[in-house]
Amino acid sequence: AQRVTQPEKLLSVFKGAPVELKCNYSYSGSPELFWYVQYSRQRLQLLLRHISRESIKGFTADLNKGETSFHLKKPFAQEEDSAMYYCALGAVRGNKLTFGTGTQLKVEL
Amino acid sequence: DAEITQSPRHKITETGRQVTLACHQTWNHNNMFWYRQDLGHGLRLIHYSYGVQDTNKGEVSDGYSVSRSNTEDLPLTLESAASSQTSVYFCASSEGTSGTADTQYFGPGTRLTVL
Numbered sequence: 001a002q003r004v005t006q007p008e009k010l011l012s013v014f015k016g017a018p019v020e021l022k023c024n025y026s027y028s029g030s031p032e033l034f035w036y037v038q039y040s041r042q043r044l045q046l047l048l049r050h051i052s053r054e055s056i057k058g059f060t061a062d063l064n065k066g067e068t069s070f071h072l073k074k075p076f077a078q079e080e081d082s083a084m085y086y087c088a089l090g091a092v093r094g095n096k097l098t099f100g101t102g103t104q105l106k107v108e109l
Numbered sequence: 110d111a112e113i114t115q116s117p118r119h120k121i122t123e124t125g126r127q128v129t130l131a132c133h134q135t136w137n138h139n140n141m142f143w144y145r146q147d148l149g150h151g152l153r154l155i156h157y158s159y160g161v162q163d164t165n166k167g168e169v170s171d172g173y174s175v176s177r178s179n180t181e182d183l184p185l186t187l188e189s190a191a192s193s194q195t196s197v198y199f200c201a202s203s204e205g206t207s208g209t210a211d212t213q214y215f216g217p218g219t220r221l222t223v224l
Contacts, residue, residue, distance in 0.1 A: 006151075032210040034210075043199075043215045043216060044152075044199065044201075045215065046213075049212065086152065090211075091210060095140050095210060096142075096154065096157060096167075096210075097142075097154075099144075099152040100151055
């Protein structure tokens with residue numbers, strides 16, 4: 001069975017501080033991992049996915065198969081990063097996504 | 110521009126009534142999904158479809174049904190609304206041609222309150 005764990009419901013950091021949102025997954029096959037973001041009063045949108053190896057809005061995430069993790073990182077938090085972040089797991093050759101419970105990031109001035 | 114829309118955006122209904130939430134996408138995507146979003150549970154999959162006439166149950170499908178008669182629409186029906194179904198409902202679609210987990214594109218959500 002697929003499972004995604006985001007251990008922090010709320011993460012509060014100061015502007016300019018580093019950010020790390022944790023995501024661990026459980027899956028017996030080859031995983032595809034995503035981070036989605038939901039800004040206040042907006043719809044969910046893709047932030048990044050591991051296969052594209054991009055840095056979006058300064059965020060990066062590295063898939064660590066040994067630790068079954070896909071943590072989201074940003075070196076310097078900005079006020080506009082305040083949002084709900086969801087980690088999601090997809091099965092190769094399948095199209096469903098399993099979402100974690102989300103982490104609310106609050107960047108304080 | 111291609112997009113995915115949901116209607117209504119807000120709905121208040123009474124226990125026991127049948128409710129249908131609409132989802133319409135203009136990307137010509139094969140895959141469509143319905144989720145509910147609740148505090149402490151994140152997004153949970155209700156039903157999904159990989160194409161016309163195809164529907165599948167997700168992890169929280171009890172009390173819900175869907176039908177896919179064309180590519181663009183996947184309406185979600187609550188057969189007899191219950192207070193436990195008060196939630197925010199999101200529809201999503203994805204291309205579904207690569208055989209891998211595609212990026213899903215989300216609608217704006219429908220906030221449903223069952224009294």
